[in-house]
Each structure stands twice: as C-alpha cells, then as structure tokens.
Amino acid sequence: MALLQISEPGMSTAPHQHRLAIGIDLGTTNSLVATVRSGLAVVLDDMAGHSLLPSVVRYHADGRVEVGYPAQAAQNADPRNTIVSAKRFMGRGLSDIDDASALPYRFVDAPGMVQLSTAAGVKSPVEVSAAILKTLRDRAEVALGGELVGVVITVPAYFDDAQRQATKDAAQLAGLNVLRLLNEPTAAAIAYGLDNASEGIYAVYDLGGGTFDISILKLSKGVFEVLATNGDSALGGDDFDQRIFCWMVEQGRFQPLSPGDMRLLLTKARDAKEALTDHTEARVTVMLSTGEMLDATLTQADFNAMTAGLVSKTLAPTRKALRDAGLAVEDVKGVVMVGGSTRMPCVRQAVADYFHQTPLTNLDPDKVVALGAAMQADILAGNRAGDDWLLLDVIPLSLGLETMGGLTEKVIPRNTTIPTARAQDFTTFKDGQTAMSVHVLQGERELAVDCRSLARFELRGIPPMVAGAARIRVTFQVDADGLLSVSAREQSTGVEASVQVKPSYGLGDEEITRMLKDAFTHAKDDMRARALNEQVVDAQGLIAATRAALAEDGELLSADEAAAVEAGIAALEALLAGSDHLAIKRGIEALNAATTEFAQRRMDRNVRRAMAGQKLETFG
Amino acid sequence: MDFTRTHFELFGLPTAYALDRDKLDASYRELQNTVHPDRFAAQSEAEQRVAMQWATQANEAYQTLKHPVDRGVYLLKLHGIDALDATDTRMAPAFLMQQMAWREAIDEARDARSAEALDMLMSELRQAHKAIEARLGVLLDADKDYEGAREAVRQLRFMDKLIAEVGDVYEEIED
Numbered sequence: 001m002a003l004l005q006i007s008e009p010g011m012s013t014a015p016h017q018h019r020l021a022i023g024i025d026l027g028t029t030n031s032l033v034a035t036v037r038s039g040l041a042v043v044l045d046d047m048a049g050h051s052l053l054p055s056v057v058r059y060h061a062d063g064r065v066e067v068g069y070p071a072q073a074a075q076n077a078d079p080r081n082t083i084v085s086a087k088r089f090m091g092r093g094l095s096d097i098d099d100a101s102a103l104p105y106r107f108v109d110a111p112g113m114v115q116l117s118t119a120a121g122v123k124s125p126v127e128v129s130a131a132i133l134k135t136l137r138d139r140a141e142v143a144l145g146g147e148l149v150g151v152v153i154t155v156p157a158y159f160d161d162a163q164r165q166a167t168k169d170a171a172q173l174a175g176l177n178v179l180r181l182l183n184e185p186t187a188a189a190i191a192y193g194l195d196n197a198s199e200g201i202y203a204v205y206d207l208g209g210g211t212f213d214i215s216i217l218k219l220s221k222g223v224f225e226v227l228a229t230n231g232d233s234a235l236g237g238d239d240f241d242q243r244i245f246c247w248m249v250e251q252g253r254f255q256p257l258s259p260g261d262m263r264l265l266l267t268k269a270r271d272a273k274e275a276l277t278d279h280t281e282a283r284v285t286v287m288l289s290t291g292e293m294l295d296a297t298l299t300q301a302d303f304n305a306m307t308a309g310l311v312s313k314t315l316a317p318t319r320k321a322l323r324d325a326g327l328a329v330e331d332v333k334g335v336v337m338v339g340g341s342t343r344m345p346c347v348r349q350a351v352a353d354y355f356h357q358t359p360l361t362n363l364d365p366d367k368v369v370a371l372g373a374a375m376q377a378d379i380l381a382g383n384r385a386g387d388d389w390l391l392l393d394v395i396p397l398s399l400g401l402e403t404m405g406g407l408t409e410k411v412i413p414r415n416t417t418i419p420t421a422r423a424q425d426f427t428t429f430k431d432g433q434t435a436m437s438v439h440v441l442q443g444e445r446e447l448a449v450d451c452r453s454l455a456r457f458e459l460r461g462i463p464p465m466v467a468g469a470a471r472i473r474v475t476f477q478v479d480a481d482g483l484l485s486v487s488a489r490e491q492s493t494g495v496e497a498s499v500q501v502k503p504s505y506g507l508g509d510e511e512i513t514r515m516l517k518d519a520f521t522h523a524k525d526d527m528r529a530r531a532l533n534e535q536v537v538d539a540q541g542l543i544a545a546t547r548a549a550l551a552e553d554g555e556l557l558s559a560d561e562a563a564a565v566e567a568g569i570a571a572l573e574a575l576l577a578g579s580d581h582l583a584i585k586r587g588i589e590a591l592n593a594a595t596t597e598f599a600q601r602r603m604d605r606n607v608r609r610a611m612a613g614q615k616l617e618t619f620g
Numbered sequence: 621m622d623f624t625r626t627h628f629e630l631f632g633l634p635t636a637y638a639l640d641r642d643k644l645d646a647s648y649r650e651l652q653n654t655v656h657p658d659r660f661a662a663q664s665e666a667e668q669r670v671a672m673q674w675a676t677q678a679n680e681a682y683q684t685l686k687h688p689v690d691r692g693v694y695l696l697k698l699h700g701i702d703a704l705d706a707t708d709t710r711m712a713p714a715f716l717m718q719q720m721a722w723r724e725a726i727d728e729a730r731d732a733r734s735a736e737a738l739d740m741l742m743s744e745l746r747q748a749h750k751a752i753e754a755r756l757g758v759l760l761d762a763d764k765d766y767e768g769a770r771e772a773v774r775q776l777r778f779m780d781k782l783i784a785e786v787g788d789v790y791e792e793i794e795d
Binding site for chain 2: 149150180220221223319320323376379380382390391392420421477479480545546591592593595596598599602603606610611
C-alpha cells in the first residue's frame with residue numbers, strides 16, 4: 001500500500017502546505033499548462049523548453065500515441081491518423097462540421113458526437129483531448145514534483161453545454177480532478193485585471209484557432225462580473241488558413257487533392273498567414289505529391305481582402321454582447337486581446353476601429369488564458385486566504401424546453417449569472433395523459449429544431465387526470481461550471497424524473513469506462529490502483545476538512561449530532577485500511593450526507609457574520 | 621438555508637420599490653464573497669452543494685431586485701398580488717395608442733434600415749420606461765395603490781418587449 005504513504009490523513013489540508021494546482025488552456029491549435037509558484041503565475045515548459053504543446057495527436061497502428069511536436073511533424077505524412085484541431089469536434093455531430101469534406105479525416109457519424117477512424121481504432125474527440133490533457137498533466141507533475149490537487153480547464157465562453165460536458169469528460173479520462181471549467185476570456189481578464197489593478201468596463205476579444213469569444217466584464221473591488229458574452233464557436237484562425245488554402249488551390253489550378261497534399265497546403269497556408277503578421281507579403285512555394293507546383297506571392301492587401309468577411313463576422317457578436325450588457329462602445333475602458341489570431345494586423349485594426357481605442361496587447365496572447373487559469377486554480381485549491389478576487393460568470397446561450405408545435409420556451413435566458421436555477425410549470429394537454437416527454441434545448445432560435453438538443457427524457461407515472469389538471473414543474477439548475485442538470489416533478493403526486501444533461505452529446509458512464517480501459521491497455525498504470533488512489537485522496541481530504549470544520553464550528557452541533565459526524569469519520573477511516581475503492585466511495589458519500597446539515601448551519605453563520613459587517617460599513 | 625427571508629431582507633434593504641443601487645451591489649458582492657462555490661472548491665461535497673444553493677439564491681435575489689419589472693412583480697407578490705395574472709389585460713387606451721405608434725416607428729426604421737432612427741427610438745423608449753418606473757415607485761411606496769402599480773408593471777413589460785424588438789431590428793439590419 002505505497003499509495004497511503006503519500007501523506008498522513010489530515011496533512012493535505014494543513015494551512016501551511018501549498019496544494020499543487022494547475023491551469024490548462026486546452027486550445028484548438030496549441031495547449032498550455034501553468035501554475036502559481038511563490039505567488040507568481042508561470043507557464044510550465046516541456047523538457048525541450050517549449051511552452052506551447054501543439055494540440056495534435058497521432059495514433060499508430062501498434063497503439064502508440066504521440067502528442068505535440070512529433071505528431072505535428074507527421075501531419076503531412078500521416079494526415080488520417082494525425083488529429084489536429086480536435087476541439088472543433090467536441091460535443092459536435094458530423095452535420096455540425098461544415099468543412100468535413102475538406103478535412104483529411106475518416107469521420108464516423110456516431111450518435112451525439114462525431115468520431116474519427118484511425119489506425120488505432122475509432123477515437124472520440126474526447127479521447128484526443130484527453131491525450132493532450134494527459135501530456136500536460138505529466139509535464140506538470142514532473143515540474144512540480146508531486147500529485148496535483150486539481151486543475152482549472154478553460155473553455156471558450158461560447159461553448160454550449162455539450163461542449164463543456166465533453167471537456168469535463170476528457171479531463172476525467174486524463175485522470176484530472178476538475179476544480180472548475182473557466183471561460184477563456186474570463187481567465188484572460190483575471191491575468192490582465194490583477195496585473196493592472198483595473199476598475200471599470202473591459203471587453204475581452206478572444207480569437208483563437210477555432211473559436212471566437214467576446215466578453216464584457218465589469219471589474220469592481222476585486223469582483224470580475226461578466227455582464228454579457230457572445231461569440232462563434234466555429235470561427236477562428238483555422239478559417240483564415242482555409243481562405244489562403246482556397247486561394248492556393250485556385251492559383252495552382254490543382255486537381256482534387258490527396259489527404260497528404262491537403263494537409264501540406266493547410267500547413268503552407270498557416271505559414272503564409274503568420275509571415276504576413278510582420279511582412280507586407282509572403283511567398284508561397286508548394287510542390288504536391290502529384291508533381292503539381294505553385295510559386296506565388298500573397299500580399300497583405302490581398303489577404304485582408306479575402307478575410308474581411310471573417311473579421312466582420314467577429315464584430316456582429318461584439319455588438320450583440322455590448323447591447324446585451326446595455327452598454328455603448330464609449331463605456332468600454334479597455335479592450336484585451338487574447339488568442340494567437342489577434343496577432344493578425346487586420347484583426348487588431350478592425351478592433352481598434354470599432355472600439356475607438358488601441359487594444360491592449362501587453363500580455364502574450366498565447367499565454368494569458370493559461371496564466372489566468374493557474375491563478376484561479378490557486379484560489380480554488382485553497383492556497384490563498386479566501387478574500388481575494390471573485391468571478392461571477394454567465395451562461396452564453398439560453399436554455400429552454402420544446403413546447404407544443406415544436407417551439408422553444410426559454411427557461412434561463414443567456415447572460416444569466418451562474419450558478420442559477422429556474423423552474424417552469426407545464427401541464428398535460430390530453431385527458432388521462434400519464435407521461436410527458438421533456439426535450440431540453442440550448443440556443444436563441446424560436447424553433448426547437450434550430451436549437452441544440454441537449455437531452456430528452458420522460459416523466460412517467462403521472463396519475464390520469466383531465467387535460468390541464470396536472471402540474472409538472474421542470475427545474476433547471478446550472479452549476480458554477482456552467483453545466484446543466486434538469487429535473488421534472490408532478491406537483492400533486494410527487495412523481496419525479498431527472499437527468500444530468502448527458503445523454504445526447506456527453507458521454508455515458510459506460511463509454512467513459514470503455515475509453516479508460518482502452519487508454520490503460522497501452523499504459524503502465526493500473527486502472528484499479530488509480531481508482532483506489534483517487535478515492536483515498538478524496539477520503540483523506542474529506543476527513544481532514546470535516547475535522548477542521550468540527551474544530552472551528554463544533555458548537556453548532558448538539559452532542560448527538562457531533563457524535564454522528566464523528567462516527568461517519570471513524571467509519572470512513574476504517575474503510576481506508578482496506579483496498580475496496582467502491583466501499584471507500586460509498587463511505588465518502590455517507591460522510592457527505594451526514595455533514596450536509598452541519599454545512600448548512602456553518603454557511604448560515606458565515607452569512608450572518610458577513611452581512612452584519614456589511615451593515616456596519618454602510619451605516620457606520 | 622433560511623428561505624423565509626425576503627430578497628430585501630437578504631441584502632439588508634428596506635422593503636420598497638425605491639432602491640439604493642450601490643447598497644444592493646455592495647451587499648450582493650459581500651454575500652457572494654461569502655457563499656460562492658469558488659470559496660468551497662476544495663471543501664467537501666456537502667459544503668459545495670450548500671454553497672451552490674446559496675449562490676443560486678443570491679443571484680436570483682439580486683437579479684430580481686436589480687430589474688425594474690421583476691422588482692415590481694416581486695413587491696406586489698409580497699403584498700399578495702399576482703401582477704402577471706394573464707386573465708387581466710386592462711390597459712389605458714392612451715398607452716395602447718402610444719404602443720401602436722412605436723410599433724409603426726420600429727417597422728419604418730426596419731424598412732429604411734436606419735440605425736439612426738433606431739437610436740432615436742431606443743432613447744425615447746428608455747425615457748418612457750424610466751418615467752413609468754418613477755410612477756411605479758410612487759404608486760408602491762407612497763400611495764400604496766397596488767392595483768395602479770399592477771397596471772404600471774404590465775406597461776413596463778410592454779416597454780421591455782418593444783425595447784427587445786428594437787434590439788432584434790438592429791441585428792437584422794446589421795447582418
């Protein structure tokens with residue numbers, strides 16, 4: 001039982017001990033990992049000194065998986081098995097991918113999420129993302145020399161529930177404990193805002209490899225309040241490459257391309273785009289496997305003309321976000337530029353023109369998101385004394401239900417601050433109706449078919465009544481990660497049904513288990529050992545936290561109640577002596593249940609204290 | 621969690637339509653600083669769950685009090701009046717006439733694809749909104765005329781719909 005020797009029970013939450021936590025920017029093109037060391041956020045490099053990890057994964061027939069630069073180097077030679085920009089496929093069906101035919105992959109149209117056929121078998125985008133996360137996790141564990149308490153993973157603010165859930169699934173698959181999913185522009189705002197001690201209204205313009213986000217934030221007294229967010233989860237630097245790609249095909253009058261040539265041209269397109277950041281023209285020379293050649297010059301003016309439509313496509317969401325926030329361009333004190341694609345001069349110019357000010361570019365647009373994520377991870381892991389900054393984020397897209405006639409009924413409007421809950425009452429429309437199906441949607445459109453379908457479930461066992469007599473309350477709860485769960489309840493009888501919104505786009509538990517098994521066939525770790533280790537760490541943390549709570553606020557419990565909590569601790573400790581991870585898991589659940597009332601009383605007291613202080617400040 | 625507290629009590633505010641916005645904002649910040657799930661991410665699941673419930677409640681209360689219509693509806697509810705009763709559709713004829721005029725103006729701005737016309741319309745609508753809010757405050761806080769307040773709340777909802785429509789037209793002509 002070497003695992004138990006990592007720390008004595010109770011050690012892990014000792015206040016003086018720094019808990020290892022990281023922030024990961026899981027990008028379309030590149031990914032990064034950062035941490036806070038001696039109070040300072042730093043990006044962690046790999047052995048070769050690279051900060052960026054190209055978000056590229058190559059699958060070999062023998063089951064080997066390459067991630068990052070070696071995979072990127074092989075993308076022209078082995079395009080079908082080398083997956084780039086997998087983030088664009090997260091939580092997406094085949095029909096959602098507009099340019100599927102222009103990509104060199106063998107897509108498999110699976111229910112819910114598209115999959116990719118590779119030499120090592122069919123892979124989900126979740127598995128591809130997990131391989132990237134695992135690489136960054138290993139990098140961090142080597143650099144920090146210990147086990148990670150948890151991670152903050154960033155997602156585009158405009159990611160919907162399916163995309164967020166897929167990201168969380170990938171983290172689980174990579175063996176990471178997710179402290180929070182954090183919106184990328186919000187992460188950037190932390191890094192910028194805390195650096196400059198800013199106050200006022202800020203816009204974060206985040207154009208990455210495959211996604212665009214705009215967030216409007218109010219910074220005030222350490223609170224980062226997102227007022228509105230908008231974007232396009234299928235617009236990014238890749239689209240600019242695609243425009244150059246089309247131009248090359250046209251210039252070279254190329255015949256239909258092989259996957260390898262396609263990838264080659266896309267790589268050349270990206271090189272040309274990057275060259276145009278610092279130069280007024282770029283020379284493009286390509287030799288295809290067919291012997292066809294292209295030697296041409298792309299000027300910045302031509303490039304700007306062919307991508308003007310893409311740039312203006314970012315301004316429509318920007319206008320909407322400002323309008324949703326109830327603000328005008330003049331109210332914005334600063335514009336923060338995030339994402340490698342904001343290096344393009346045409347993008348900077350368009351943003352400057354729109355906001356009538358020079359955007360802020362003093363932090364590296366590739367690193368700022370990871371740095372902000374690391375700072376947030378540091379807070380969430382409990383390494384700072386609670387009174388630092390606070391994030392109040394929003395949901396990007398309205399959540400609703402399908403109603404009669406295929407219409408969408410909004411339950412939670414977009415830009416609602418999370419966590420949030422909303423209930424809506426429905427009734428039966430037929431006499432004697434005993435079941436009602438609930439179709440959960442996300443999006444702004446009026447017709448249900450135009451919105452994203454998140455889940456369908458059925459409430460059964462409604463007692464037969466005349467039409468309109470039943471009262472079915474559907475409750476939506478969105479947590480601090482922006483993830484939705486829905487429950488339905490017939491009010492007069494208490495018949496209940498609920499879903500964690502997973503079925504249509506997220507992965508089922510069986511699927512995760514299958515992927516975990518796949519992943520461990522080729523790894524040295526043993527799945528059971530890992531599961532046990534995770535439960536042991538969780539249990540130790542819980543016991544330590546409960547003991548600390550008892551020491552601090554024990555008088556809130558009667559002698560009997562305190563004894564019950566102590567008994568729960570003792571029972572869990574007894575289980576830790578064994579090696580049954582499922583039993584430990586149940587013990588954790590039992591102790592959590594036994595301390596819920598205690599947690600509520602502690603919170604009540606905290607609130608009373610905080611609000612009393614508030615009154616003194618205001619009236620004193 | 622104590623659900624008997626009203627939203628006003630939660631933030632230590634007087635139960636009135638007139639609102640000290642700075643006080644509300646400061647109280648909300650203080651409350652979220654105490655209860656937000658980010659403060660409990662490293663704690664037990666029980667504590668995280670309680671934090672989510674509290675933060676959800678704090679957001680709900682804050683949004684309700686911040687929003688002029690929702691605050692009116694909520695206050696009326698505290699007085700036992702359902703402001704959103706769908707069976708009651710009475711509305712002053714002058715107000716309805718004005719609504720129709722505004723609706724025509726929106727259509728004209730759409731046809732002309734004129735952002736300037738929309739800007740003017742929007743500021744006119746916002747002014748009218750403010751005026752009704754002021755009247756609602758007097759009806760609720762001074763006159764205790766809850767029937768009158770109910771009509772004012774309904775008028776505000778009409779105004780919100782118009783303002784949202786102007787927003788949609790902006791999007792239409794920008795695309």
